[in-house]
Amino acid sequence: ATIFLKDYKAPTFRITDVQLTVELGEETTRVTSNLSFSRNTDGGQQVRLHGENLTLVSLEVEGREIPPAEYTHTDKDLTFLAPSDQFTARIVTDIRPQDNTELEGLYKSSGNFCTQCEAEGFRKITYFMDRPDVMATFTTTVIGDGSKYPVMLSNGNLDGHGTLKDGRQFFRWVDPHPKPAYLFALVAGDLACVSDEFVTMSGRRIDLKIYVEKGDEDKCAHAMQSLKNSMKWDEEKYGREYDLDIFMIVAVSDFNMGAMENKGLNVFNSKYVLASPETATDADFDGIESVIAHEYFHNWTGNRITCRDWFQLTLKEGLTVFRDQQFSADMNSAAVKRIEDVQRLRAAQFPEDAGPLAHPIQPQSYVEINNFYTATIYEKGAEVIRMIHTLLGEEKFRKGMDLYFDRHDGQAVTTEEFVAALEDGSGVDLTQFRRWYTQPGTPEITVTDQYDPATRRYSLTVRQDNPKAGPKAPPLHIPLSLGLLDDQGHELMEGAAGNMLNLTEHEQTFTFDDIPARPVPSLFRNFSAPVKLGSNPADERLDFLFKNDSDPFNRWEAGQRLATRCLLDMVEKHDSPERPNAPSGTFMDAFAALLTDEDLDPAFRAAAMALPGENYIGQQMPIVAVDAIHEARSASMRSIGTRFEDDLTRIYNQNSGQDNMGCRRLKNVALSYLTATESEDHILLAARQYREATNMTDRVAALGRLVDTDHPEHDAALADFYARWETDQLVIDKWFTLQAMASRPQAMDDVEGLLKHPAFTLLNPNRVRSLIGAFAAGNPVHFHSISGRGYRFLSDRIMELNKTNPQIAARLVSPLGQWRRYSPERQTLMKEALNRILETENLSPHVFEMTNKS
Numbered sequence: 001a002t003i004f005l006k007d008y009k010a011p012t013f014r015i016t017d018v019q020l021t022v023e024l025g026e027e028t029t030r031v032t033s034n035l036s037f038s039r040n041t042d043g044g045q046q047v048r049l050h051g052e053n054l055t056l057v058s059l060e061v062e063g064r065e066i067p068p069a070e071y072t073h074t075d076k077d078l079t080f081l082a083p084s085d086q087f088t089a090r091i092v093t094d095i096r097p098q099d100n101t102e103l104e105g106l107y108k109s110s111g112n113f114c115t116q117c118e119a120e121g122f123r124k125i126t127y128f129m130d131r132p133d134v135m136a137t138f139t140t141t142v143i144g145d146g147s148k149y150p151v152m153l154s155n156g157n158l159d160g161h162g163t164l165k166d167g168r169q170f171f172r173w174v175d176p177h178p179k180p181a182y183l184f185a186l187v188a189g190d191l192a193c194v195s196d197e198f199v200t201m202s203g204r205r206i207d208l209k210i211y212v213e214k215g216d217e218d219k220c221a222h223a224m225q226s227l228k229n230s231m232k233w234d235e236e237k238y239g240r241e242y243d244l245d246i247f248m249i250v251a252v253s254d255f256n257m258g259a260m261e262n263k264g265l266n267v268f269n270s271k272y273v274l275a276s277p278e279t280a281t282d283a284d285f286d287g288i289e290s291v292i293a294h295e296y297f298h299n300w301t302g303n304r305i306t307c308r309d310w311f312q313l314t315l316k317e318g319l320t321v322f323r324d325q326q327f328s329a330d331m332n333s334a335a336v337k338r339i340e341d342v343q344r345l346r347a348a349q350f351p352e353d354a355g356p357l358a359h360p361i362q363p364q365s366y367v368e369i370n371n372f373y374t375a376t377i378y379e380k381g382a383e384v385i386r387m388i389h390t391l392l393g394e395e396k397f398r399k400g401m402d403l404y405f406d407r408h409d410g411q412a413v414t415t416e417e418f419v420a421a422l423e424d425g426s427g428v429d430l431t432q433f434r435r436w437y438t439q440p441g442t443p444e445i446t447v448t449d450q451y452d453p454a455t456r457r458y459s460l461t462v463r464q465d466n467p468k469a470g471p472k473a474p475p476l477h478i479p480l481s482l483g484l485l486d487d488q489g490h491e492l493m494e495g496a497a498g499n500m501l502n503l504t505e506h507e508q509t510f511t512f513d514d515i516p517a518r519p520v521p522s523l524f525r526n527f528s529a530p531v532k533l534g535s536n537p538a539d540e541r542l543d544f545l546f547k548n549d550s551d552p553f554n555r556w557e558a559g560q561r562l563a564t565r566c567l568l569d570m571v572e573k574h575d576s577p578e579r580p581n582a583p584s585g586t587f588m589d590a591f592a593a594l595l596t597d598e599d600l601d602p603a604f605r606a607a608a609m610a611l612p613g614e615n616y617i618g619q620q621m622p623i624v625a626v627d628a629i630h631e632a633r634s635a636s637m638r639s640i641g642t643r644f645e646d647d648l649t650r651i652y653n654q655n656s657g658q659d660n661m662g663c664r665r666l667k668n669v670a671l672s673y674l675t676a677t678e679s680e681d682h683i684l685l686a687a688r689q690y691r692e693a694t695n696m697t698d699r700v701a702a703l704g705r706l707v708d709t710d711h712p713e714h715d716a717a718l719a720d721f722y723a724r725w726e727t728d729q730l731v732i733d734k735w736f737t738l739q740a741m742a743s744r745p746q747a748m749d750d751v752e753g754l755l756k757h758p759a760f761t762l763l764n765p766n767r768v769r770s771l772i773g774a775f776a777a778g779n780p781v782h783f784h785s786i787s788g789r790g791y792r793f794l795s796d797r798i799m800e801l802n803k804t805n806p807q808i809a810a811r812l813v814s815p816l817g818q819w820r821r822y823s824p825e826r827q828t829l830m831k832e833a834l835n836r837i838l839e840t841e842n843l844s845p846h847v848f849e850m851t852n853k854s
């Protein structure tokens, strides 16, 4: 059944308080829920509560047991009549967390109990009005065997604990902040705890606790530091202080997503908590910092102010991603962070927005809300907030945010209320800007320019088109941050940040007077809007910007465009006699300049040296030439490695042994070019780096170079890696991923073989992502093999996962949904794979929606 935003109705009754008792059992877990109802709107006496996979034991209303004849009960809900406008109910249900493989509701992970309730998991724990506009205070008493579950946690502050007469242990938690049920959490187990504290700006001392499996205590320091940094940053940047006496994080190894912002009790995928230099890469460390920050920031943008309904999801997600991006930019190199954020947007969101599942950041309808935790809601949502920030400027943006927090604290609101608060607080009109919330598609921008030496006037004509939004879609309000450079590379307009142009028409001309000579424009600095720039300037202009632009993002971008053009040229001439086997001279010169530019930040330099990936190149083609792209990119890597062997070797040596992320990144980019030459010396260099590495960044970078060869070091290093890290699942995930992404001819056999590996299981989402997800999204050559084996492999796994974990199964469908972008033979095979899935018995709504819409 499709749910529409236009059908939204406020609830007739509200639940204002919940007293929950959860008795944990090995067979049955009993949940007793005491609810306080009060009338919210006219609309009759009927009370409908959601509930799934529950065994109803009893229902009492105002202390009176209700006989089955007086309620109706389906596999989705429980309906009864309210005796008055204010009343209480007591509901007892039984559940079986140990059988819950969907990992939604209450389930078990490594013997511990934990929960995931967003979006609609609370209804799998007890009957409830499981919708975000119903906000209640919660008191939760957890009862269980203290020897098995010495730690028992829920939201809020600890209010008491002890031992019951029957010997069971109990803990009572009180959360005074009204919240929707999706923010409920419960954890129980034999967990270790790492403690610290934080003193807030008003002087309150907060206990900080990270709970992990025993033995992992020494891997929490980075997460804890990231948490403290986040708490401080939110105070300084947004004036937001934490509001309970304790903040807890629990790491679990079976988790459908990254993490969850449950009030006062965040539950995390262990991948985003546990790290030591020996077991986690620099990228893992960054991921932990940003996810810890993201979940912490939700306390204000998500929890204190939440969503009225799930169509408003970007209200909290887009805003919170924007906030975590700002935070990470402040903690690290802002330029490199921006590059990474844009790469992610382009890799995941642009294809989504161009494909069959395109939706605006505020969708109008859905079948299964879990399918709408998308790159569009999150990443494009964050870009939309960023544009508001750009349009308002730092100071007014803060004023708008202050008003938003003031006006809506404690409420469940809409994106419209958010934009209105920003508008009112800043005094800036966002009427036209609001269209970003309702139009899908990535706008395509074309720019032409003219210079008249007689009048010294320069003009830029800018056009926007958004075919995905339909031919009649009105123009968007697009901030275009612009710089003009003279032929020496100097800025012609005040401030290196450039000028902000407001593009509000389909086509618009901007003029600039007193420009002494034809300038070079630097467009959309810092990626000021999530658009595609269609018109491609000449190589010389790109080369010039690559060397001179003061905006680091556009400097990087110019280099990437130059590289992309070369690679596309090689792809186009793939079957012709003039096929080049190396990028153009202009590119090679620009690359050479990078190799000797010691003033650049090493991490930025590494990003600028890396060639665009195969998927990105494919995105620039109407029909993706899978094999030609792979060959062009490999040939380019090889020719660059050969041509610049000396410089690359020098960079490799200079940056080895430095305890610095940027240096490691730079060194490992150099290594990737050197090994691309396939010379024995360089393969042995990678093998040596693999053996001697003192950190996972270097070890995995080296192993990644070896897995793509047939050199004896291939098997040796993989076997060594496995033996070394066998007991650390998160590290073994990297081992699966590297093999899943290898392009050597046997890779497909390897991947199929790994399904049977004892360390592999479809029941763990991280394992699924590390092998199957990585293969489908990161191994274009084998996934799109013309034999159809890759597609069959993926559809088989989706059909298996449909039975145990439909959320995870549904997430794997999207690579097949891109079939329109492939050659006719591949299209046929991809559609066949989709049809097989559609014909599966007992197809979940999750997988059905994704497959059917593809």
Ligand code: ARG
Binding pocket: 118, 119, 257, 259, 260, 261, 294, 295, 317, 370, 373
């Ligand atoms: N709110 C969580 C976060 O972004 C993610 C929850 C995802 N839930 C889901 N059903 N996919 O921090």
Ligand code: ZN
Binding pocket: 294, 298, 316, 317, 320
């Ligand atoms: Zn979030």
